[in-house]
Amino acid sequence: MTLQALYEIDCTNHPTEEVIGSHINDENLSKRDEQFFREFVLGVLEHQKRLDSLIHRHAPEWPVSQMAIIDRNILRMAIYELAVSQGTPLKVAINEAVELAKVFGSDSTPRFINGVLGTLAAKQADLISIFSNGEDDSAPS
Numbered sequence: 001m002t003l004q005a006l007y008e009i010d011c012t013n014h015p016t017e018e019v020i021g022s023h024i025n026d027e028n029l030s031k032r033d034e035q036f037f038r039e040f041v042l043g044v045l046e047h048q049k050r051l052d053s054l055i056h057r058h059a060p061e062w063p064v065s066q067m068a069i070i071d072r073n074i075l076r077m078a079i080y081e082l083a084v085s086q087g088t089p090l091k092v093a094i095n096e097a098v099e100l101a102k103v104f105g106s107d108s109t110p111r112f113i114n115g116v117l118g119t120l121a122a123k124q125a126d127l128i129s130i131f132s133n134g135e136d137d138s139a140p141s
Contacts, residue, residue: 001027003100005041006073016045044073044080047131051076054083054127058116070104071112078117083127090121 005023009016020041024034044051052064055075064072078097081088088096094117101109120127 002037002040002044002077003070003073003104005037006044006077007069009041009045010073011069016042040077040080040085043084044076047080047084048076050131051079054079054120054130055116058119059112062112068106068109071101071109074100074105074109074113075116078113079120079127082117082120082124083131086128090124094118094121 001023005019008014008019020038024037029037052072055064055067055072059067059075062071074097077100078093081093081096082090094114097117098110098114101113105113
């Protein structure tokens with residue numbers, strides 16, 4: 001549901017709160033799940049510039065703006081999990097991203113997602129530091 005909301009916001013430019021509200025109304029979420037969903041979507045969007053900078057640095061052959069919408073949003077979500085929310089163990093976050101890629105992406109998406117996240121996973125402490133210190137474009141190379 002989070003990926004669907006981010007995808008919709010990214011490709012249609014529908015208002016964020018409208019998209020969030022629509023998805024919440026379509027699902028029977030507990031208050032806890034509703035809060036998690038809302039915070040996750042808003043968190044990814046809040047940090048989108050830094051997330052995209054990291055994606056660009058670790059997948060330079062694929063400009064973020066030209067990347068498949070689904071691919072860039074899976075990466076944004078996973079990097080957000082690794083560096084900002086930190087509520088999911090590293091391997092689980094990567095596995096979840098690869099599984100989303102298998103379901104929603106092209107045939108090459110899972111390998112692409114796994115490669116980018118594998119590179120970033122080795123630098124998780126640096127990523128956490130970047131986001132906790134509020135650095136703009138400084139990302140581990």
